Amino acid sequence: MLTSNYTGSTKPSLYNDAVMLNDLSRDELISRERALLERFAIHKEAGLALDLTRGKPSPEQLSLSDELDAMVGGEFRASDGTDLRNYGGLTGMSEARELGAELLGIGAEDVIAGGNSSLTLMYQYLLHAWLHGPLDTKTAWRLEPGPTKFLCVVPGYDRHFTIVENLGFELLNVRLTDSGPDMDQIEDLVSSDPSIKGIWCVPKYSNPTGHVYADNTVKRLAHIPKIAGPNFRIMWDNAYAVHDFDDNPPVLANIFSHCETAGTKDSVIQFASTSKVTRAGAGISFLAASQANRDSFIKTLGIQTIGPDKLNQLRHVRFLKNIDGIRVLMRGHAAIVKPKFDLVVQHLTDGLTSDSIGSWTTPRGGYFLSFEAPKGLATEIVRLSAEAGVKLTPAGATFPHGQDPNNSNIRIAPTYPSLDEIDQAMPVFVTAVSLAAVRKLLQSSEKHA
Ligand SMILES: Cc1ncc(COP(=O)(O)O)c(C=O)c1O
Structure with missing residues (x-):
């Protein structure tokens, strides 16, 4: 494609x-x-x-969203009447979660709408899994007896790599092919090395090559946790989900659907943001995951913050409205x-x-x-x-x-x-x-x- x-x-x-x-x-x-x-x-x-x-976006691109700034204008209540000026709403306002769900093509119940940066959510998630375990403390990655390893599809996004480097992982390169990561290589690696805890993926318009993962690659990725074990996480950074150049864009297969079929829905954590839709570094970030993952992550998230900037979420919801508005x-x-x-x-x-x-x-x-x-x-x-x-x-x-x-x-x-x-x-x-x-x-x- x-x-x-x-x-x-x-x-x-x-x-x-x-x-x-x-x-x-x-x-x-x-x-x-x-x-x-x-x-x-x-x-x-x-x-x-x-x-x-x-x-980063050019000034002309940023100007496309200038109306955003006037969107709150004293009207600070959500459609259910919640006063968004106040504390609360750890998982984000419900309309913002719906927006994230439409962007990722999943259900709103699976989405957390966060602060200004998806990269921060990725770091927070991995730190949580490291310290407290993806699902419970017994599975914390820090308790592993030897070194822990993370798969990095190359060429890839440097900030992904520095996050796992910062957390002390050994980084293993995985080749990028025209249909996405080399799945034979991944299957070989995880079947022979249980210390591999996860993989970074930018599945659509991959940074920096622009590749889109083929359907069969997404399907095979959804099966990887069956080999790597339930403690493995696919970090699915769909940063460019809607950044198409033409009206007939390539369609990325839905990883959640494939994971549901494979029985591995707990093994994928999805991310997106509006950083390159509206305001770079001042948009909304999204994390989507199964209920078990969200329940676990929210315990750590709730210690770090009382809630995200819901007024920013409100202005985005009013400006973008829905996936058609985004398109x-x-x-x-x-x-x-x-x-x-x-x-x-x-x-x-x-x-x-x-x-x-x-x-x-x-x-x-x-x-x-x-x-x-x-x-x-x-x-x-x-x-x-x-x-x-x-x-x-x-x-x-x-x-x-x-x-x-x-x-x-x-x-x-x-x-x-x-x-x-x-x-x-x-x-x-x-x-x-x-x-x-x-x-x-x-x-x-x-x-x-
Ligand atoms: C693949 C990818 N993920 C995440 C980000 C940063 O996203 P955010 O601004 O939501 O933190 C970038 C920015 O270049 C990116 O290329």
Whole structure:
């Protein structure tokens, strides 16, 4: 479903060399390097200061929700008459829970509507499971005799990885394929190692590649707790559930339904937020889980807070109304964001296809796309781009501990810069990629000379 020339990290050999450049003689490579250095010098002289690192909405996107701010306007009661200015409502106002349920395609009874950040809820949940056990204290992960481990789908979201690193887990890389995480690898790992306690998943428009998990992957994931045991948790971060670019978006299978069929509903914890729908860092977060999980988690949550900011929830409910309201708003986002993704892809295609250097994804939604440089070159490409005034996410950032074993993945975040800025930044990136690739070939031809 992903339009892509990116084959996922299951076939790293494809990225090993710049195939077409390979055909050039040493003299041709030297003259190619000279031409690229001239182009690079022109980029440097332009004195650019551009940034392709920020995975956040642009001011134009944020302005789409400006009406939000006026939505409370002295009318502070929920539809059942509750005065939302006061303490209480640990699991959120009921209309906000319904909104979260529609966003995730599940029942409102399973949803907790929280504060401003789903990442905070993820941390709180994992800390709870670590200290007090996912369901009861006897199962607390901290009581495990040896090291505990967590599966990290790579390339992935750095903040997920640092949460489990912070809690003392050993992090195990799982390859991302075009249909989602490599399920054979996961099944092998969990069947031979009971110290693996969970997995991070960004199932729709995965950060940073934009992949959407295939139906069969979701189904197989729902069966993993049967191998890994009841203490295993799938951290299902559906951060980009509604961030579609087109009107016929890919449909993500419902993990709750698959878990219900497999008898593993207690093993999945779902998350989402409106951070990239309305206000980044000032939206509503959602956690959805089975009753047993919620009952257990709420005991810890209720010690940390008396309740979330329900007035923020109220303004969101009034502004967004329901899933149809969300979809209309997201069309506005797509109209701003998609041309930026298109422009990035256009530059990559025009600049790199004829030499067959690297590969990249063309997501149908979300916030990021992913570039796979020829093996070993990501750090050098990031360095060269910075030298010519274009800041990129550090190489390795999409892997646990910042260590990309192939040194090839680079995350590109097109939402924040303007079209004009992208149009200036991408030629620099393309030149940096070509220069790094040509130099690599020159070095190896030197060795073989
Ligand atoms: C996959 C993913 N999850 C969560 C977040 C952060 O969400 P929130 O703002 O709700 O904490 C991000 C932000 O980039 C993200 O990419």
